[in-house]
Amino acid sequence: MKLKFLLASTIVVIIIAIFGVREFVDFTHVSYGDKSINDNITEVVGEASEPEFYDAEFGEWASKMNAMLSEPMDNPKLKEANNDEGFEYYLKAQEVIRKFPKQLIKEGNEIEKEHSNLFLLSSYISHIQFVRSAHIGPNGEAKESTELADKWKPTDENMRQAFEYMKQIVNDIDVAVNHNEEGEIYGVSYLLNGEKVSEVEKFINGM
Numbered sequence: 001m002k003l004k005f006l007l008a009s010t011i012v013v014i015i016i017a018i019f020g021v022r023e024f025v026d027f028t029h030v031s032y033g034d035k036s037i038n039d040n041i042t043e044v045v046g047e048a049s050e051p052e053f054y055d056a057e058f059g060e061w062a063s064k065m066n067a068m069l070s071e072p073m074d075n076p077k078l079k080e081a082n083n084d085e086g087f088e089y090y091l092k093a094q095e096v097i098r099k100f101p102k103q104l105i106k107e108g109n110e111i112e113k114e115h116s117n118l119f120l121l122s123s124y125i126s127h128i129q130f131v132r133s134a135h136i137g138p139n140g141e142a143k144e145s146t147e148l149a150d151k152w153k154p155t156d157e158n159m160r161q162a163f164e165y166m167k168q169i170v171n172d173i174d175v176a177v178n179h180n181e182e183g184e185i186y187g188v189s190y191l192l193n194g195e196k197v198s199e200v201e202k203f204i205n206g207m
Contacts, residue, residue, distance in 0.1 A: 057101050058111065062174040065096050069167045080146035086155035087146075089163040090129040093122040096166060113190045117200060118169055121162045124207045128159040158207070165200050 073088050081087045097119055105112045132153040133142035142148050165188060172189030175181060187194035 058104055059174075059177040061099060061101050062170060062177050065099065065170045066174040068092060068095065069170055077144065077146055081149035084149050084152065084155075086129060086132060086152070086159055087149065089125050089155070089159055093125040093163065093166060096170065097122045110190045114169060114173060117197075117204060118166060120204045120207075121166045121169075124162050124204075125159055125166075128156065128162075161203065162207070165203065169200070 069092055073092060075091055078084070078088055078091060100115055100118070102115070105115055130140050130143050132155070133140075133145070133148070133151075135153070136142035136148055136151055137145070142152075168186035168188045172185045172187070172192055172194060175183040175185050176189060176191040181192060185192060185194070187196040188200050190197060
């Protein structure tokens with residue numbers, strides 16, 4: 001009788017042990033954010049790394065824009081405006097910003113700073129073009145009305161200076177990116193740690 005009781009007790013202990021261990025090692029899946037945990041196996045799904053951009057793309061823009069800013073513009077609208085000086089500045093400034101490779105901009109990097117200054121100068125030139133034509137169309141409708149070009153106000157020195165700074169910045173970027181920093185520079189670019197960057201930004205802040 002005692003033998004049967006001991007045998008039965010042993011069987012019960014074994015069964016409890018088996019099921020207890022099974023509960024302990026049972027498969028566990030925990031999902032938390034981007035992590036999946038299966039017992040001791042951890043899979044981390046991270047965000048895809050951003051593509052790396054090289055100077056070639058930025059350099060192509062700088063080379064083309066530097067040439068465009070330095071040469072007479074072949075644009076039908078400019079011809080319709082009798083090659084108006086201020087209108088040429090306006091069209092060229094718009095082109096620089098429109099074609100800027102914005103995907104290269106990252107907050108706080110040098111390219112972002114260059115773009116910021118160029119954008120502000122371009123916006124100022126656009127504003128002056130509006131002012132030149134506001135007496136004809138107060139809502140900006142005469143800003144690009146080339147048939148009214150002879151009625152626009154004269155190009156002022158501030159517009160010329162803003163455009164000159166744009167030319168200089170693009171030139172310095174071109175030298176930095178495409179010519180190993182060798183060539184004529186104006187010292188107005190962050191990429192070259194230009195000593196006259198503060199001069200440009202003082203002008204921008206006073207616009």
